[in-house]
Amino acid sequence: MKKAAPIIGLIVGIALACLLALFFRENPLHVLKVLLTSSYNSKFDFGLTLFYTTCLIFSGLAFSIPMKAGLFHIGAEGQIIFSAVVAAYLGHVLPFDTSFSILLLCVLTALAGFLAAYVIALLKLYRQAHEVVVAIMLNFILSAFATWFTINRLQNPNSQNPETHLIQPSFQFLNNDFLKVYFEQSAVSSFFLVAILFCIVLFILEQKTLWGLQIRAYGSNPLAARRLQISDFKILTISLGLAGVCSALVGLTEVLGNTFQFKIGFSPQYGFLGIAVALLARNNFLGIIASAFLMASLHKGASDLDLETKFLTRDFSLILQAIIIFSVASSYYFFNYRFKKKVKLD
Amino acid sequence: MIDSIFILLILSTFRMSLPLMFATCGGYFSEKSGVAQISLEAFLLVGAFTAASVSFFSGTLLLGYLAAGVMAALFGQIFCIFTLKLKAHSIIVGTALNLLVMGLIPIVSKSVFDSTGSTPSINADNVYYALPVTILIVTITAAFWLSNRTIWGLQMKFAGEKRLALESIGVNPIIRQWQAVTLCAFITGLGGAVLSTYLSSNYSPLMSAGRGFIALAALIFAGWSLRRALLVSLFFGFCEALQIQLQSNQLISSRIPAEFIQMIPYAATLLALIFLRAKNNPPAELR
Numbered sequence: 001m002k003k004a005a006p007i008i009g010l011i012v013g014i015a016l017a018c019l020l021a022l023f024f025r026e027n028p029l030h031v032l033k034v035l036l037t038s039s040y041n042s043k044f045d046f047g048l049t050l051f052y053t054t055c056l057i058f059s060g061l062a063f064s065i066p067m068k069a070g071l072f073h074i075g076a077e078g079q080i081i082f083s084a085v086v087a088a089y090l091g092h093v094l095p096f097d098t099s100f101s102i103l104l105l106c107v108l109t110a111l112a113g114f115l116a117a118y119v120i121a122l123l124k125l126y127r128q129a130h131e132v133v134v135a136i137m138l139n140f141i142l143s144a145f146a147t148w149f150t151i152n153r154l155q156n157p158n159s160q161n162p163e164t165h166l167i168q169p170s171f172q173f174l175n176n177d178f179l180k181v182y183f184e185q186s187a188v189s190s191f192f193l194v195a196i197l198f199c200i201v202l203f204i205l206e207q208k209t210l211w212g213l214q215i216r217a218y219g220s221n222p223l224a225a226r227r228l229q230i231s232d233f234k235i236l237t238i239s240l241g242l243a244g245v246c247s248a249l250v251g252l253t254e255v256l257g258n259t260f261q262f263k264i265g266f267s268p269q270y271g272f273l274g275i276a277v278a279l280l281a282r283n284n285f286l287g288i289i290a291s292a293f294l295m296a297s298l299h300k301g302a303s304d305l306d307l308e309t310k311f312l313t314r315d316f317s318l319i320l321q322a323i324i325i326f327s328v329a330s331s332y333y334f335f336n337y338r339f340k341k342k343v344k345l346d
Numbered sequence: 347m348i349d350s351i352f353i354l355l356i357l358s359t360f361r362m363s364l365p366l367m368f369a370t371c372g373g374y375f376s377e378k379s380g381v382a383q384i385s386l387e388a389f390l391l392v393g394a395f396t397a398a399s400v401s402f403f404s405g406t407l408l409l410g411y412l413a414a415g416v417m418a419a420l421f422g423q424i425f426c427i428f429t430l431k432l433k434a435h436s437i438i439v440g441t442a443l444n445l446l447v448m449g450l451i452p453i454v455s456k457s458v459f460d461s462t463g464s465t466p467s468i469n470a471d472n473v474y475y476a477l478p479v480t481i482l483i484v485t486i487t488a489a490f491w492l493s494n495r496t497i498w499g500l501q502m503k504f505a506g507e508k509r510l511a512l513e514s515i516g517v518n519p520i521i522r523q524w525q526a527v528t529l530c531a532f533i534t535g536l537g538g539a540v541l542s543t544y545l546s547s548n549y550s551p552l553m554s555a556g557r558g559f560i561a562l563a564a565l566i567f568a569g570w571s572l573r574r575a576l577l578v579s580l581f582f583g584f585c586e587a588l589q590i591q592l593q594s595n596q597l598i599s600s601r602i603p604a605e606f607i608q609m610i611p612y613a614a615t616l617l618a619l620i621f622l623r624a625k626n627n628p629p630a631e632l633r
Contacts, residue, residue: 137613
């Protein structure tokens with residue numbers, strides 16, 4: 001029963017959010033219908049949902065991996081934006097000879113995400129800075145840097161919007177990949193499969209290797225872990241570094257798989273959505289696949305509310321996430337409470 | 347010429363540190379009572395929006411300040427229910443509250459003002475410049491008195507340092523934490539009101555621009571001491587004033603891109619964390 005707690009929390013959260021719509025003179029049933037069905041209207045819509053799922057899996061992992069080590073990593077948003085800019089820049093300047101340069105682009109982008117996340121680890125290690133404060137400051141700095149770089153160095157001359165050049169045509173190889181073709185040129189790409197693979201690999205790493213064990217041990221009791229000579233340095237490097245790589249993969253999904261350029265404001269706060277995804281999955285790497293899909297369909301529904309209703313804007317997606325985080329985070333309390341009571345009765 | 351720039355800079359330092367000082371003061375109570383508080387940002391935004399709209403409709407600023415404080419305190423209750431009653435983690439609840447406020451305000455302002463997020467500007471003749479300063483002085487005095495001179499303050503600090511000691515004299519630490527967080531939200535809401543009615547004349551979307559987090563950084567940086575934290579927030583206020591002065595200066599803004607100048611407060615926070623040895627003295631049972 002305890003395992004079902006997040007799901008019941010999710011249902012309560014959706015119900016609450018729909019009731020909230022009453023305050024804004026909307027019919028809650030209509031809101032619910034839009035939220036639940038808009039992902040399945042057409043193949044194109046479903047592809048878009050899968051694209052959101054891809055991004056949310058990665059950002060959910062970016063929150064979840066450091067969480068295993070007891071760290072609150074809310075800096076994914078800045079890393080996503082930064083790595084997307086790096087990917088767009090590399091896609092514009094790297095000489096294209098072989099498939100090697102595609103690999104190089106991916107590796108360098110992942111490295112950018114790694115470094116951006118590593119700043120947090122370094123400050124925490126050597127300055128005992130609180131990771132939340134550092135992450136938030138980095139979010140502001142990295143996105144300001146991305147804005148400057150886009151407008152002053154990479155601005156697409158053919159566009160009025162603040163966005164970069166398209167990456168070179170040869171890097172747009174995902175344009176005719178089979179998922180994209182099947183879903184009628186929707187946003188989804190093979191990165192969806194990469195995301196699922198990532199979840200499975202990380203699950204195995206966590207359960208079956210020494211590193212996974214050490215990270216979990218550090219998360220549940222850092223003092224005991226230090227006694228066992230598990231070094232802080234190693235744990236922080238692995239967990240935050242992997243989180244940075246996951247954030248970078250969101251950027252790659254957008255740049256290599258969807259728009260082939262960096263647009264300012266492309267991310268509807270994926271970094272923060274990832275928190276809801278990870279909570280809903282109870283920090284289980286395989287559960288993240290399912291919870292990311294759920295949140296993606298809700299997000300798709302919420303962004304359609306803009307067109308379908310009069311007063312609700314796409315910001316309703318933020319409210320929905322907040323209420324879901326609230327209800328899922330508190331659902332554990334109710335179930336623990338009930339469980340204890342039952343034991344007493346027996 | 348140079349004199350006038352310096353005077354402008356000093357004056358604007360004081361202006362820009364006002365909301366930061368309110369937020370620091372509020373955050374102090376919550377953090378000292380053992381509740382990690384990252385939704386200062388949300389309280390600032392709620393306060394700013396409420397103050398702007400109430401002063402717009404009523405025409406009196408004082409009512410706007412009061413409404414901002416009360417409204418933020420109401421949102422503080424959401425935080426309290428989830429962290430203190432339902433035992434969810436305070437950082438998770440704080441993040442969610444930030445998201446909730448960021449989503450709620452545009453929708454409310456769309457149905458009230460039919461705008462995309464900003465409120466109509468309040469009548470500039472009504473802006474009474476001594477008001478925010480007076481409120482700040484009263485708040486800071488009250489905060490020092492409450493935390494250092496009263497039994498309530500001592501008990502509030504013990505809720506963060508050692509709950510067991512508090513329980514053993516028959517005081518429920520959760521009630522002290524609840525009061526502290528409510529007070530925190532009220533004070534921070536006042537800071538939001540300063541933001542929208544004193545530093546500008548209307549609410550614009552996301553106008554707090556990370557000040558809640560900067561205030562939290564100031565608090566952590568000062569080793570959870572109110573006096574030092576207020577000084578540190580004065581420093582961050584200086585960084586923001588510097589940013590505004592640099593941006594309005596033709597000579598400099600033509601050389602350095604605006605985005606880098608806007609980075610100054612955040613970069614200063616990071617650099618301060620890197621180069622200055624922070625007093626690391628958190629409340630023992632801060633969670």
